[in-house]
Amino acid sequence: MDSEKSENPEIPLEIPPYGGNPKRRRDTSNYSVEDFAREIKETADKLVSDGANRGDIKLISSALKELRYCFKVFNNYKGRPKVTIFGSARTKPQEKLYKVAVDFGREIVKAGYMVITGAASGIMEAGHEGAEREMSIGVNIQLPFEQFANPIILGDQKLMTMKYFFTRKLMFVKETDAVVLFPGGFGTHDEGFEVLTLIQTGKSHMFPVVCLDEPGGTYWKLWDNFIREELLAKKMISPADLSLYSVTDDVNEAVREIQTFYRVxxxxxxxxxxxxxxxxxxxxxxxxxxxxxxxxxxxxxxxxxxxxxxxxxxxxxxxxxxxxxxxxxxxxxxxxxxxxxxxxxxx
CATH class of the missing domain: 3.30.1370 (Ribosomal Protein S8; Chain: A, domain 1)
Incomplete structure (x- = not known):
């Protein structure tokens, strides 16, 4: 699992060089680490010769630094299965949903998984609370509001803070063995649909996506109805695409779904x-x-x-x-x- 993800965050390996003609494939199967590093340096030189502006080069430089550091942190936990949890930062500790996230974090750790979250409050903090500090990984984002590292992961060497959403999303997907979605706002839907899109199009390794609600909750049931009655009924997705996710309001069932996926x-x-x-x-x-x-x-x-x-x-x-x-x-x-x-x- 980790070996494939670490080398190939996007599974199709045959890509055209430098955005060239997709019919002209190149084989990089024999490339060494040094070969790829040389290409990075050559690309950086071409940015200058192409006359790229300061803002564009600064963006690439910052993104590359963020990714390098995250690769370094995650490399310390290579080979250890991980689950990414998404959900609302606004869920309060007294809410039932918060307790469900705590329970899931606890149970998935018992099953041998580490827990990755966005490191903020709400569902993210609840997942870390259940997993506890040693088994928690945080991938935070710099925002002027709502996004401060929760006390469980704050100050931990496994906490990373990102400037860009796109680098953060890459790490969430690249390093995970499963994604669990709790009810949330625009960000949760953005992350959930992006994950499903990446799997559906083969731009990510295959892994289970579980939509988990509180017992008796209707959030994901209504969402699932929308998927079936609008997207599927109007042939915007295929019937088999419904197999890419599951919906439950039971923590143990969510854990079993992940374990079963890796049974064989x-x-x-x-x-x-x-x-x-x-x-x-x-x-x-x-x-x-x-x-x-x-x-x-x-x-x-x-x-x-x-x-x-x-x-x-x-x-x-x-x-x-x-x-x-x-x-x-x-x-x-x-x-x-x-x-x-x-x-x-x-x-």
Whole structure:
């Protein structure tokens, strides 16, 4: 999980250089760290030769510094699974929803996960309260109001404060193994829809998204109705896209949803045009045949094959012993891909 995320925050690896013609792909699979660092330096030099203004260069410089520092902090916790919690900064400690967030933070830590939040008050503080300081990570944002680090994470080496929302969002998604959305305002919806968009379009690794409410709450139920009655009914999304998230008002069910996603499935990686699903245990021949029959629609050529680690995966020795399922994914139907992962976990 972490090895894939750390190297490839956006899963499709074949990208055109410098915003060039997307038909002209380049293979960076053999690039070293030094090769990529050289490209960063060359790009910086081109900004100057292109005549970029001071504001543009300052933005890139600040963003790069923020990301470098965050990579350094998160690298200390590489290999430890993490859950990102989003929700309102205005939720008060006396509200039922606050207690639900505390309970979820506590229970997900028992399941072996660290908790990432925006580090502010409300739901973010509640998640950290349940997780406690040692298992909490904070990615704060500089704002003139509402966004001060909560007392659980304040002063901790795992607290990062960002200037830009886009760098902050990148860290939330890149470093997480699951996202849990609590009721919130514009920011919560922004973060939730961005996460779903990144998964739906294949610009992020696959992970569970859970919408968690207080017992009997209607916030996410009404939201889910809107998704179904407006987006789905008007064919703005596909039926399988509903598999990219789940809605519950039960903390234990939310925890189970995350644990079940990683019951057999481990991580994914594209290797020379094929999608490789790394598994914690192999699947049976009968399950393989079921997959070939049921998910042929997302494999336009070739077939689903069980395999060992491919030579191109040699840079991830920790995953070398995991069995693989590889196939030529159409890179479109990510809702169906999620259903395939669910099928593997059930089998």
């Amino acid at each position: 499935y481990h991580s994914m990686r594209y290797v020379r045009g094929e999608l490789v699903l790394r598994l914690k245990q192999s699947i049976s021949p009968s399950t393989l045949e079921d997959i070939r029959a049921e998910y042929a629609d997302i494999c336009p050529s070739g077939n689903f094959e069980l395999t060992k680690a491919l030579p191109a995966e040699a840079n991830e020795p920790a995953l070398a012993d995991l069995p693989r399922l590889k196939f030529k994914f159409d890179r479109r139907a990510h809702g169906r891909l999620r259903q395939l992962i669910n099928h593997i976990n059930r089998a």
